[in-house]
Amino acid sequence: MSLLDMSSGGPSLWAPEWLPRLPQRLVEMLLQYFGAPEWLVTTAGWITAAATVVGVFLGGFALLSLVERKTLARVQNRLGPNRAGWFGILQPVADGIKMLTKEDIVPAKAEWLLHLAAPILIVMPSILALGVIPYGREWTPVPLELGLLFFFSVGAFTELAVFMAGWASGSKFPMLGAMRAISQMVSYELPLIITTVGVVMITGSLALSDIVEHQVGFHLGFIPKWNIFTPWGFSAGIVFYIASIAEANRCPFDLPEGESEIVAGHMTEYSGFKYALFFMGEYLGLFAISGLGITLFLGGWQAPLPGLGFVPSWIWFFAKLVVVIMSYLWIRATFPRVRIDQLMRFAWLCMLPMALLTIPAAGIWVFTANPDGSHGILGWLTTVPLLLIPWIIITIIFNRRISPATRSYTFADS
Amino acid sequence: MTALLILSPLILLAALGAVWLARPVHAALLLALTLVLTAVYYLAIGADFIGLVQLMVYVGAVAMLIVFSLLITRSGDEAEEIARRPLVMVVGLACTLPVLLVLLHSISRAGNLPPGAAESPAFSLAQLGTALFTTHAPAVLTVAVLLTAVMIGAALFARGAHASSVHRDASCVTEFSSAPRHASCLTESTRKPPTPNDS
Numbered sequence: 001m002s003l004l005d006m007s008s009g010g011p012s013l014w015a016p017e018w019l020p021r022l023p024q025r026l027v028e029m030l031l032q033y034f035g036a037p038e039w040l041v042t043t044a045g046w047i048t049a050a051a052t053v054v055g056v057f058l059g060g061f062a063l064l065s066l067v068e069r070k071t072l073a074r075v076q077n078r079l080g081p082n083r084a085g086w087f088g089i090l091q092p093v094a095d096g097i098k099m100l101t102k103e104d105i106v107p108a109k110a111e112w113l114l115h116l117a118a119p120i121l122i123v124m125p126s127i128l129a130l131g132v133i134p135y136g137r138e139w140t141p142v143p144l145e146l147g148l149l150f151f152f153s154v155g156a157f158t159e160l161a162v163f164m165a166g167w168a169s170g171s172k173f174p175m176l177g178a179m180r181a182i183s184q185m186v187s188y189e190l191p192l193i194i195t196t197v198g199v200v201m202i203t204g205s206l207a208l209s210d211i212v213e214h215q216v217g218f219h220l221g222f223i224p225k226w227n228i229f230t231p232w233g234f235s236a237g238i239v240f241y242i243a244s245i246a247e248a249n250r251c252p253f254d255l256p257e258g259e260s261e262i263v264a265g266h267m268t269e270y271s272g273f274k275y276a277l278f279f280m281g282e283y284l285g286l287f288a289i290s291g292l293g294i295t296l297f298l299g300g301w302q303a304p305l306p307g308l309g310f311v312p313s314w315i316w317f318f319a320k321l322v323v324v325i326m327s328y329l330w331i332r333a334t335f336p337r338v339r340i341d342q343l344m345r346f347a348w349l350c351m352l353p354m355a356l357l358t359i360p361a362a363g364i365w366v367f368t369a370n371p372d373g374s375h376g377i378l379g380w381l382t383t384v385p386l387l388l389i390p391w392i393i394i395t396i397i398f399n400r401r402i403s404p405a406t407r408s409y410t411f412a413d414s
Numbered sequence: 415m416t417a418l419l420i421l422s423p424l425i426l427l428a429a430l431g432a433v434w435l436a437r438p439v440h441a442a443l444l445l446a447l448t449l450v451l452t453a454v455y456y457l458a459i460g461a462d463f464i465g466l467v468q469l470m471v472y473v474g475a476v477a478m479l480i481v482f483s484l485l486i487t488r489s490g491d492e493a494e495e496i497a498r499r500p501l502v503m504v505v506g507l508a509c510t511l512p513v514l515l516v517l518l519h520s521i522s523r524a525g526n527l528p529p530g531a532a533e534s535p536a537f538s539l540a541q542l543g544t545a546l547f548t549t550h551a552p553a554v555l556t557v558a559v560l561l562t563a564v565m566i567g568a569a570l571f572a573r574g575a576h577a578s579s580v581h582r583d584a585s586c587v588t589e590f591s592s593a594p595r596h597a598s599c600l601t602e603s604t605r606k607p608p609t610p611n612d613s
Contacts, residue, residue: 114443145462145539146462146463146466146539149463149466149467149470150466152470152474153466153467153469153470153474154469155474156469156470156473156474156475157473159474159478160443160446160473160477160478160481163478163481164443167439167485175485179485182478182482186478189474204540206539
């Protein structure tokens, strides 16, 4: 299927399964009823489907900004926002109005065009990436054959946007912040992408819906056949999870906006709604990367236990999304921010080797499979030591701190 | 055809801008734009895989590399004019002309294809991968060796620079150019990193 081609897919027999597609269907049926031409019906259907995804996740963004503050407050034994509406439920609305009515300041030394383009360019890839994730059995907004590749390709724009934001502000702090942010993103994007190679090897496809379909079924009748329940998948899942926190600029890897160190990084010279757009991009990116992690390792939209299939599949997806995002919040509330040298050392000395090791492990896992696709003791006996021993060694190394602590940066001396 | 008509003037304009603009960062960003538009063209003619790889490799990696090198060599944050000396022009033309000639030659040969044979061949990603790692394995391996050599060379350069410079703490990574240097950065490197469990 071509990238610019979209299948509409027929609805299944059971109504709740295609509930998320209802707006698209309604618009299409309405236009057909009034005798609109075919291209208009299809285009309007696409636009409605895209608007559904954007609407759902913008609502999620508003909700998450409130839930995050409330959760952090609960962990820190305080109340959190509790003035706007009941229990502070209208706080996102108040924040939105505040952001929209704030003065939009463009520094005199800024390049106004790049300064304007950066926040737009930072939201765009997150929204595009959200479009290819299979949210349910009947609901993949854009079912691409190269979905996984598309996800990471559009992600390439984020770094460019951060650079543009930092450079176009014409000020020191944004520039320094942008350099930190880009070096962090580049370093953690590598293990992030490498861990997905194992999944692609096992599935034999880059289509995200195929990756989910490959994880259908249960071992021994109750353990789901998710990738996370294999040795290579468990290792890859851990690396992916940590790298995705760093990629989403979440605490403890939130150095790009570390407010106590470099003001707000590349966002320092932004105000008003442009500033809000950066956070919108960050939260939408968080949804996208967690959704991808769920698709790759946690079985996508599938029920965690047999017999729970009567619940619509997209509800399972969003339940998993809530669990993953709450774990991010828990981590944010628990861990202090790391230093930049710790961050980089961890990326290159721990994340990258472990990500690379998942590739041979996944290969062994494929070759030791029985003809019927099940896995005997041989696969476990070879892949578990292959992954466990390096994990133990790296843990020991990082606990003893025998890794180099000093570095020199020639170009920073002048 | 429509895609080519719309995109080619844009690509040409962006490429010309990348060559002619005075500030290096502008040139680099326009180069990135050229690469993005080329990727859009690939997508528009149905070469999805090439288009997405173009985005990932050229925008995600190559453009970022150029931007990084501009900033690290400190020509990015100042409005330095790129020297437009005659010698530079001559060398540039000498590099460009052969490439252009080869391109024109291959285009003129491709022009002899019969019209109406625009049926795109059926192709799958698995076929591409199989071809790469069986038929074209020597080429892939050669590129891998080349890249490894480049990486080792870069590491050697970095080591050479490392030996001749002051040891500094990594927390000063971001202290480029004219930012005031923190005093602790110079003293930090002379002592061991603090270990909290050492009592």
